[in-house]
Amino acid sequence: MFRYIVRRLLQMVLTFFGATFIVYALMFANVDDPLQALAGDRPITDSQRAVLEARYHLDDGFFTQYWHYVSGLLTGDFGQSLTGRPISEMLAQAWPVTVRLALFAIVIAAVIAVGAGVLSGIRRGGAFDTATLVLTLLVLAMPIVVLAPLAQLVFGIQLGWFPPTATRDANLYELLLPALVLGTLVVATELRVTRTSVAENLRADYVRTARAKGLAPKRVIGVHVLRNSLIPVITLIGVDIGALMSGAVVTEGVFNIPGVGFNLLRGIRTEDGPLVVGFVSVLVIVFLVINLIVDLLYAALDPRIRYE
Amino acid sequence: MPGKSPWKMAAGAAAIVLLAAGCSGSTSEDTESLPNSISIGIVEPSSLVPSNTVEANGSQVLASLFYPLVRFDAKGAPYPVAAQSITADKQKRVWTVKLRPGFTFSNGEPVTADNYVNAWNYGAYGPHAQDASYFFKRIDGYADLQGKDADGDGPQKPGEPKAKEMRGLKKVDNLTFRVTLTEGFAGWASVMGYDAFYPLPKAAFSGEGELKKDFGEAPIGNGPFKIKGKWEHDEKIVVEQVADFKGTVPKVAAITWKIYQDLGAQYADLVAGNLDVETKIPIESLGSASGDLGNRLGKSPSSAFHFVGFPVYEQKYKNPDVRRALSMAINRGEMTDQVFLGAETPANGFVSPVVNGARPNACGEACEYNPTKARQLYTAADGPKDIKITYNVDGGHKAWVDAMCNQIKASLGINCTGVGEPKLKTLLDKVRAKQDVGLIRLAWTMDYPLMESYLGPLFTSDGSSNYYGYKNSTFDSLVRQGSAATDTAQAVKLWREAEDILVKDMPVLPLRFGQNVFGYSERVTDVTMDPFQKVDIYAIDIAG
Numbered sequence: 001m002f003r004y005i006v007r008r009l010l011q012m013v014l015t016f017f018g019a020t021f022i023v024y025a026l027m028f029a030n031v032d033d034p035l036q037a038l039a040g041d042r043p044i045t046d047s048q049r050a051v052l053e054a055r056y057h058l059d060d061g062f063f064t065q066y067w068h069y070v071s072g073l074l075t076g077d078f079g080q081s082l083t084g085r086p087i088s089e090m091l092a093q094a095w096p097v098t099v100r101l102a103l104f105a106i107v108i109a110a111v112i113a114v115g116a117g118v119l120s121g122i123r124r125g126g127a128f129d130t131a132t133l134v135l136t137l138l139v140l141a142m143p144i145v146v147l148a149p150l151a152q153l154v155f156g157i158q159l160g161w162f163p164p165t166a167t168r169d170a171n172l173y174e175l176l177l178p179a180l181v182l183g184t185l186v187v188a189t190e191l192r193v194t195r196t197s198v199a200e201n202l203r204a205d206y207v208r209t210a211r212a213k214g215l216a217p218k219r220v221i222g223v224h225v226l227r228n229s230l231i232p233v234i235t236l237i238g239v240d241i242g243a244l245m246s247g248a249v250v251t252e253g254v255f256n257i258p259g260v261g262f263n264l265l266r267g268i269r270t271e272d273g274p275l276v277v278g279f280v281s282v283l284v285i286v287f288l289v290i291n292l293i294v295d296l297l298y299a300a301l302d303p304r305i306r307y308e
Numbered sequence: 309m310p311g312k313s314p315w316k317m318a319a320g321a322a323a324i325v326l327l328a329a330g331c332s333g334s335t336s337e338d339t340e341s342l343p344n345s346i347s348i349g350i351v352e353p354s355s356l357v358p359s360n361t362v363e364a365n366g367s368q369v370l371a372s373l374f375y376p377l378v379r380f381d382a383k384g385a386p387y388p389v390a391a392q393s394i395t396a397d398k399q400k401r402v403w404t405v406k407l408r409p410g411f412t413f414s415n416g417e418p419v420t421a422d423n424y425v426n427a428w429n430y431g432a433y434g435p436h437a438q439d440a441s442y443f444f445k446r447i448d449g450y451a452d453l454q455g456k457d458a459d460g461d462g463p464q465k466p467g468e469p470k471a472k473e474m475r476g477l478k479k480v481d482n483l484t485f486r487v488t489l490t491e492g493f494a495g496w497a498s499v500m501g502y503d504a505f506y507p508l509p510k511a512a513f514s515g516e517g518e519l520k521k522d523f524g525e526a527p528i529g530n531g532p533f534k535i536k537g538k539w540e541h542d543e544k545i546v547v548e549q550v551a552d553f554k555g556t557v558p559k560v561a562a563i564t565w566k567i568y569q570d571l572g573a574q575y576a577d578l579v580a581g582n583l584d585v586e587t588k589i590p591i592e593s594l595g596s597a598s599g600d601l602g603n604r605l606g607k608s609p610s611s612a613f614h615f616v617g618f619p620v621y622e623q624k625y626k627n628p629d630v631r632r633a634l635s636m637a638i639n640r641g642e643m644t645d646q647v648f649l650g651a652e653t654p655a656n657g658f659v660s661p662v663v664n665g666a667r668p669n670a671c672g673e674a675c676e677y678n679p680t681k682a683r684q685l686y687t688a689a690d691g692p693k694d695i696k697i698t699y700n701v702d703g704g705h706k707a708w709v710d711a712m713c714n715q716i717k718a719s720l721g722i723n724c725t726g727v728g729e730p731k732l733k734t735l736l737d738k739v740r741a742k743q744d745v746g747l748i749r750l751a752w753t754m755d756y757p758l759m760e761s762y763l764g765p766l767f768t769s770d771g772s773s774n775y776y777g778y779k780n781s782t783f784d785s786l787v788r789q790g791s792a793a794t795d796t797a798q799a800v801k802l803w804r805e806a807e808d809i810l811v812k813d814m815p816v817l818p819l820r821f822g823q824n825v826f827g828y829s830e831r832v833t834d835v836t837m838d839p840f841q842k843v844d845i846y847a848i849d850i851a852g
Contacts, residue, residue: 167544
């Protein structure tokens, strides 16, 4: 187990540098004149351009620029956004709210998905199962660019149940509507996976054995079926956490939450290379760590799996 | 570990998650608004250092923190505010600014001539790379503050500038300073109303001519409000009234500048009553805005000028008759009504009507929709059978360019296509390389309310934004004479003559003038916006 973790950590280092290199190269190829993008329609004077290019190393070649970036990164310096703000500060301000939003969304989604998934798995083909099937199809078909403004209009403005926007220090109540909207991204898939997995395990040999031994139905489902059914769901939820953190671009925009998704979008729009690479670097780490945790959790849930 | 109850683990994990999600939840309650404070929506400013601020959002916030030398009346004429008097010599070259006594910065420092001189020198110094430094261009000695780039755009870095202070900027006494320009300019008093000309306190500087690194995070100004705490990026900037302010005292006690990334989110907050003023109603909400807001929806002219330029270096657009025919082939009113839902107004001149001296119908017949005459003129001049209009796709221009093309097709019976370029930069690069891009989508907002702010940069031979290569020496000299004229009436007369030349030559097609379309909540009243896209913070009041 220990050796496995060390090996994974070493792999993570390689993955991290590979990923940041690719993102950096892509940004470099995409950017043609960030200074002009920042200035908008207004012309920049030559002397101003010269100073700014020197400050952000824009006049250097690709590898020199990348070297500047990586050597900064290794000393914990994420560099400066082209607007002059230190990126480490922007990261520190943006991450907490995004993490809270994503975790909140995943808790809501997981509770609904596992609860409803188990119920419809047990009563396969029943009215509840059919109803959830239709509902999940509806949710899957609805893209978040439609759902988010719609939820804001109906629940935020017309009914007035929730505040239509949230801020960086939003409380749980303010985050509830965005989290619900964000949760719909993953709830349908999680629900379907739970249902299938439960339905399948109900017919497994060990369940028949358990029943034959005379165990109470509650215990059969609560311990034997559920524990084995949750393995694929846990994997899915783990990966979803990462997806929700990076995938909140639309939701954060609509509900005015200054988190990671918003900063990524802004960085891409203003050709702010260091900003994008900084946020993506942290996202890469988050993905890697979550995947490692999920894999370790696997072993905890399923005694048959052993890491050597 | 496998033997332990997974349920307990799951419950524990869920509890931790909820705790983490809720832990800082209570902090948002302490911003409960004071009874006499209002909130106004903005987009994250790019900077709050006056000499580095050239966009409307930063400018709006600075207007609450600083008190300008001059403000502008309804006609766009300047009148002194922080200055007691602004006088010039006969040639309008040497300007003497006398400050009103008794003013202080919000940190208690008295405002003196030094504060202006130091701030302007800081802004003009090349290596500081301030966005608004070009405002100081007219001051004598500005060129010496710019590093000479020996090899043009080459790899060599520009050298150290010759001087750190502009020779044309001299302190006379504690409350008086003198500005000498490179050449006479009657409109200089108007220029000094801009953000770049705010004073900076001693506390702003860390050393000789160097600004403190974090000054822009919590600027100290000479205005009616002072910043509370500091700029909370992507969130808000709170300003509260300074005790016994010597100038015009605003009616509200505090303003929260709420920062939004998205105009739609801002609109949602406005309708739900969580925001008092939105300065720019998004175009997709315009349809429902009058229903949502009723008479709390306001419009006022802004200085924006939208046009398409003719690449006059192209043979096919050389004939002014071709250009005039195209101008008469388009129906500007239809475009502003149908595409922009009345958020912009048709342009019938080359200078925005917000500027002193601009005429309501300078362009006359040449900008009126007249398809029959356009077709005659176009056929007689043998205009091209196929034209292109190139625009940048990141600015939402497709809808109106397509509409315009359809009008041209219908009026002239020729083919017209809209071509998208990814960015304005790529578009302008092609124009500089004199490629065949067809008509070019462009826009302009003024720097100061003078006709020259449109005529100079856009149409003179060496104008900074004359991308289409229009050249007319009579026009150039009229604009220059107007700038050097000794009084405003004379200047306006000359500039109008210059504009008449444009009507004849038609180097660009004037299309639309911008408007501020703003909305406000039931809590506030007397909301007005000026041509600089700023809310008048002195007039706005709490309703009832």
